[in-house]
Amino acid sequence: MKKEFRKISLSSLVLFSMLLGAQTVGAQMVTVSNKSAKALKDYTVEVPLSKFSLPAGSYIAVSTENKIVPLEISTDLKGNQTAIFPVAEIKPFSTLNYSIIKGSADKYPKRTYAEIAHKIGGKFVGKIYEGGFSWVKPNYMRVPDNFTDHAYYIKYEGPGWESDKVAFRFYLDWRNGIDVFGKKTPGIVLPFVGTEDYEKYHSMADWGMDNMKVGNSLGIGSIAVWNGTKAMRVAKTDSVISYIPADGKIRSQVMTTYYGWDANGVKCNLKSLISIDAGSRASHMELSVDKSLVNIATGVVKDKNAALIKSDNPDSEWSYIATFGKQSLNNDMQGLAVFYRTKQLQKVTEDELNHVVVLNPDNGRVEYYFMPTWELDWEPVADKAAFMKCVNEVLDRLNNPVTLKTKKK
Numbered sequence: 001m002k003k004e005f006r007k008i009s010l011s012s013l014v015l016f017s018m019l020l021g022a023q024t025v026g027a028q029m030v031t032v033s034n035k036s037a038k039a040l041k042d043y044t045v046e047v048p049l050s051k052f053s054l055p056a057g058s059y060i061a062v063s064t065e066n067k068i069v070p071l072e073i074s075t076d077l078k079g080n081q082t083a084i085f086p087v088a089e090i091k092p093f094s095t096l097n098y099s100i101i102k103g104s105a106d107k108y109p110k111r112t113y114a115e116i117a118h119k120i121g122g123k124f125v126g127k128i129y130e131g132g133f134s135w136v137k138p139n140y141m142r143v144p145d146n147f148t149d150h151a152y153y154i155k156y157e158g159p160g161w162e163s164d165k166v167a168f169r170f171y172l173d174w175r176n177g178i179d180v181f182g183k184k185t186p187g188i189v190l191p192f193v194g195t196e197d198y199e200k201y202h203s204m205a206d207w208g209m210d211n212m213k214v215g216n217s218l219g220i221g222s223i224a225v226w227n228g229t230k231a232m233r234v235a236k237t238d239s240v241i242s243y244i245p246a247d248g249k250i251r252s253q254v255m256t257t258y259y260g261w262d263a264n265g266v267k268c269n270l271k272s273l274i275s276i277d278a279g280s281r282a283s284h285m286e287l288s289v290d291k292s293l294v295n296i297a298t299g300v301v302k303d304k305n306a307a308l309i310k311s312d313n314p315d316s317e318w319s320y321i322a323t324f325g326k327q328s329l330n331n332d333m334q335g336l337a338v339f340y341r342t343k344q345l346q347k348v349t350e351d352e353l354n355h356v357v358v359l360n361p362d363n364g365r366v367e368y369y370f371m372p373t374w375e376l377d378w379e380p381v382a383d384k385a386a387f388m389k390c391v392n393e394v395l396d397r398l399n400n401p402v403t404l405k406t407k408k409k
Contacts, residue, residue: 114252
């Protein structure tokens with residue numbers, strides 16, 4: 001009599017083997033609960049690393065439906081480490097369970113990216129980098145002394161970071177303004193941007209374009225100090241070091257230290273950590289300053305075609321300012337928003353170029369988020385109603401973070 005065997009797919013067999021192996025070392029469980037009345041999409045779960053016992057190795061999070069996602073270790077500006085993994089959607093008032101086990105999510109796409117790249121093989125002639133060259137990506141840079149704008153040395157003039165929704169850069173010179181690259185594709189694009197010249201990315205390409213008018217303004221989310229009449233960007237420093245601490249599938253980061261920043265007469269050292277997560281249009285800015293500085297500022301560029309929008313709930317933990325209108329470099333509909341902790345707000349004001357949020361640091365620390373939208377995004381945001389939906393989704397997840405429980409299986 002012939003024995004009959006049930007066919008088992010290779011993927012199921014691999015998953016079963018991983019789960020079986022995890023049982024022998026004690027798999028760890030995470031329960032994620034959404035206590036909000038709204039669904040949370042593309043949510044990055046953050047679990048303090050102290051709640052886990054994770055020996056060296058690669059780990060994954062496996063849902064009860066056997067969906068595998070990568071688990072990464074992330075560090076914030078205070079040095080706190082968290083284990084992070086992505087959740088596609090958490091429905092209102094619902095709970096999801098994940099097993100944390102050793103493994104590799106090889107098939108999960110890379111959804112974030114960060115880089116610092118510059119030329120080699122040429123030389124500086126005055127302020128301009130000239131001669132034959134190649135590109136290198138050390139992801140670390142001490143900015144050369146006397147470095148200034150339009151030196152044609154750093155690729156697109158500074159660090160770049162992106163998610164599958166949007167890309168950013170900031171100028172790593174006296175301007176220190178944050179700019180936006182609109183994306184017409186969810187794929188990673190920055191490795192291919194700015195390798196030819198500094199003008200081409202201002203024109204429409206298959207991937208998108210630099211779609212923001214920054215000039216001398218704050219652009220979106222740039223660091224500044226309020227001097228009583230205007231926002232002053234981080235222009236005068238003794239030296240600057242910038243590097244990429246994380247370039248993951250689900251989170252990428254840019255860390256910059258400004259030594260000897262002259263913040264309206266206060267000489268201080270400023271640290272900035274910018275993070276972006278998979279599925280997010282918003283970047284997270286964490287700032288730390290080593291001197292008493294009560295008027296750190298940020299904001300968005302003014303445009304005659306885009307009126308200011310402000311949140312109206314003083315009891316909300318997070319609040320925002322925003323603009324929406326035909327204000328992109330390509331003359332398209334563009335939305336800009338900055339989210340800040342309500343308790344840190346000193347005032348919302350303006351100067352000639354910017355709508356400004358002035359913030360009171362808490363023990364020298366400030367955090368905020370900044371988010372652009374574009375009507376030509378691969379997920380287009382073409383009218384004010386769609387923009388406000390995006391704003392309210394970010395506001396809701398900031399005001400109603402998930403709750404977590406961890407235990408050994």
